[in-house]
Amino acid sequence: MSKVNSQLVQDVLVELDASSSTPLHRQIETALRDAIHTGRLRHGSSLPASRRLATELGVSRGVVVEAYNQLVAEGYLHSTPGSYTRVAAVAEQAAPAPATAPAPGARVDFGYGRTDAASFPRAAWLRSLRRVLTEAPHDRLNYSDGYGVPELRTALADYLNRARGTSATAGDVLITCGFAQAVALLAGVAARRGARRVATEDPSADDDIRPLARLHGLEVVGLPVDADGVDVAALERSDADLVVLTPSHQWPLGGVLPAESRNAVVRWARARGAIVLEDDYDAEYRYDRAPIGAMQGLAPDVVVHAGSVSKTLAAGLRLGWLVLPPHLAEPVAEAKLLADRGSPAIEQLAFADFLVHGEFDRHLRRMRPIYRRRRDTLLAQLAEHLPGWEPAGIAAGLHLVVWLPDGLDEAEVVAAAARHGIRVAGLAPYRLNERRSKEHSRQGLILGYSDLPEPRIAEGVRALAKALAG
């Protein structure tokens, strides 16, 4: 079947009920999802144009577009500009297989660090690129300075002050090629100013920090982390000149650094003349309460704020930023010029346009419920199939941690999962210290869910349970 005719539309959408309290677009989503799950809509089937379906259903076109977008984002549908919206191949693969006959070659990757690349707002990004290429002055295409194009520095200061509670002017913002470069630049500047030791959370995403510290001759010291974030007393004993923290959502354990700890970190940094690098890596995704404001707003004199679009738009854009105190801005800008003569101009201008036109907010509003539903699905599936596993750090972000029951070794679980085609990560690769606190030695897994449609999550958890049972 290559087209959906009116009869099929009626068949698929039997449950559409205008008087229900469930929003109409959600009802359409559910009906289409069910039709895909049960095979009534098969891989490759075209859906009717949104305008036509809206007319047939007596709803506004926006309702249908929203439902389609949602299902595209979830991986059920595939949309090609200028062509039909079709049922995606992945959706069919992902349909629940009978429990007794797992699909051969099933592969679910709970890896962390990706956005849902299928949800990248290609059309809106292209609109921004078109405006930039039509309107940008010629001199923007030449070499720039080490800070970045003024349009983006202004737009980012506005956004970060509004959404992240920073205290930034455009003059404080410096554009980088992502967070890794931000760390590289700041570590280099700190080392040249006499820094000897950098402290990081333990566990942490130290794959950026440890090799860069080595490159610049800095010693790395790990600071224990619990459910409330970093151990500030350990920081105070650390003799560090630079500390890299994830105060709003500790990576990977998910803790939020409490206010008294934030203040203690700031007092420590001021007394010592140290730098605090705040890695605000996924602050945009907080599901169950209001987002936690950035530490930089508390103490812009000692806290350097670092962010990127890698967890919001796409890591492939390589777009990040630093908010710097005045005494660090000029040396970091010089280091940036020396490293690569400044970030690509057209992409910077496009992101500025994307921010100014409200597209970034719109994208985040669209993605938050998608990611939240994936998290909810993961939690529900874990509760059902692996009730002894204890989820943590679930309030925000694109991943969670599960603590394993006593007696289970994370390396063995990772290996068993791999044999069943499931990729998960343990915590060990992200730990620094040999002598480990009780919290550190606890065995756990990191489960990313950002680019897994809900059926894949369910499939993955069932396969994990089976791997443990077998």
Place this chain on the structure above:
Amino acid sequence: MSKVNSQLVQDVLVELDASSSTPLHRQIETALRDAIHTGRLRHGSSLPASRRLATELGVSRGVVVEAYNQLVAEGYLHSTPGSYTRVAAVAEQAAPAPATAPAPGARVDFGYGRTDAASFPRAAWLRSLRRVLTEAPHDRLNYSDGYGVPELRTALADYLNRARGTSATAGDVLITCGFAQAVALLAGVAARRGARRVATEDPSADDDIRPLARLHGLEVVGLPVDADGVDVAALERSDADLVVLTPSHQWPLGGVLPAESRNAVVRWARARGAIVLEDDYDAEYRYDRAPIGAMQGLAPDVVVHAGSVSKTLAAGLRLGWLVLPPHLAEPVAEAKLLADRGSPAIEQLAFADFLVHGEFDRHLRRMRPIYRRRRDTLLAQLAEHLPGWEPAGIAAGLHLVVWLPDGLDEAEVVAAAARHGIRVAGLAPYRLNERRSKEHSRQGLILGYSDLPEPRIAEGVRALAKALAG
């Protein structure tokens, strides 16, 4: 006057002659340029739509479009998508001022290092971006490896082998954020492998190399340069582990390294286990004979080829590349990952598309005659107004050097020019050695002409002559 009516069109184009050996588009260009020079077409005047003018003149529309594009590129006309093509402000400013009354505030910048940003092929670049955003697989939007996207590595290997005579497979190509980053990565890798000393041409564009060498603890040694490029005997005595050369067009003096010197450099590098970094910075622009092939093709085992689009498309793209021998590819890719986790993906894919669709060749074909005419104008104006100055390095590139007559000090000339609103650079900032050879101590200026429409060049040279006279 805000519109050009048919009568005016006829007035302006009185000399159009279909039987002439001069191409029709060139005749139209000349007529319009003259009309602007003489004030018949004034700043802000609209030109007729290309289709209408073509109909009135009985020529194909392509002829008119080509003439308009040419004059837009030269700065006479200004084109806004969806609107009229108008006479540009700069063209009127640049109209010859009476010799007795120099325009107050006249400003001509003979600075080097820019393309003509006004000629950036915005529409074609946007077409490539649109194709990429429509067609690229989702996973291209995630993190990539340190080498770059495969599409661009393949397209560049094809282009460089064809146009520059390199010997490269896609596997040898690594994408960087421009030449500066290429040097930074390679210098870091060389230093970590035990290199102690880097040799550069003297004079050279050492603003990239000297501070990077310092950053990595490398000593810098300068090698004398004459009209035939670098002094290979000095290289052989240099004890260098890495040498940065511009063999196809020495910067700034313009020499081409002869075949016997190239072979001697390769023998030296092989015997010593040293690396030759070939900075192929503007090889695409050679006007009077066939381009000189890249040294890398001669010895891909010891020569690293480095290029960028900064002198062809736009420096603001920050797109460059290295062609690396196998033993260097992996360490440089690791350094690239550590520096910034790889270059932006969409821009890389767009450049690959741009290459594959022939747009890069098309752009170069369009720009070569524009730059050549600017060079010819500069030479003609120098011969007329400053006959004692001796141009050198004129066969290629986007700049030339003029040797000053005995008794003239380059710093004094630079200062006198600045007082007359003319920016030129001396050679001193690009020299390394204190004890200077005769060639080195010779006083000279670097004159870039890449983004100066011909009237500005004429104005600038006249102002230089006046600055020296007064």
